[in-house]
Amino acid sequence: MENDIACNGNDSINSNVVSNDARNNLLVRNESISAVHGSLKLPIGIAIASKSQCCVCRIPLVSPTITIKKEDRNNILIRRNVDIPKGSRCCKDHTSNGYLSREAFFKLTAYKINYRIFDSNYIIDTMEKLRTMVHYQKHIDFDDPSSLSDADYKILTGFTRKQHNRVLECIPSTALKNSVNLSPRCALACLLMKLRLGISNAALASMLGIDN
Structure with missing residues (x-):
């Protein structure tokens, strides 16, 4: 009889634990759903967007000029939190093989600060790019123009x-x-x-x- 009572007591405790776990699991799932379908509003630096002014040194452009590549725009956004608008141009002297040199990479600064809303897909994609960047980063990389001065x-x-x-x-x-x-x-x-x-x-x- 006592064993039955003990068992029933344990069953009651176990059911409460299961119930709590289920409730906690539901909360976790709800939070995950909220994160997946949500978005974040973040401050981000914006570089000068101009086809007549260098986005790096901000002086009037003189031919030849270079359009900032998508790879450089993504790299600077991830590593320095500065967004270079598509189509922005710079002096050729700031580049090496068409990509921004290390000096230009760190010389470029934000012209203003804006708040932008990033959806979950963009955030996940950016994290994947960051993982790839970290995974394949070499100690000394001559192929990356922004790696060495x-x-x-x-x-x-x-x-x-x-x-x-x-x-x-x-x-x-x-x-x-x-x-x-x-x-x-x-x-x-x-x-x-x-x-x-x-x-x-x-x-x-x-x-x-x-x-x-």
């Missing part, structure tokens, strides 16, 4: 970025091919670093985040 190039290879570009242009495209680990630009940088720093292949691979 001219001073970094000089220290690591003995050449400035422009000198590096000139040397790369002089090499026949058939002589350097893309591989899983190395682009032609990175392959040239590896050779220059090897000659300048005199480090082992293993150390070089570790610095560049590639297989030895």
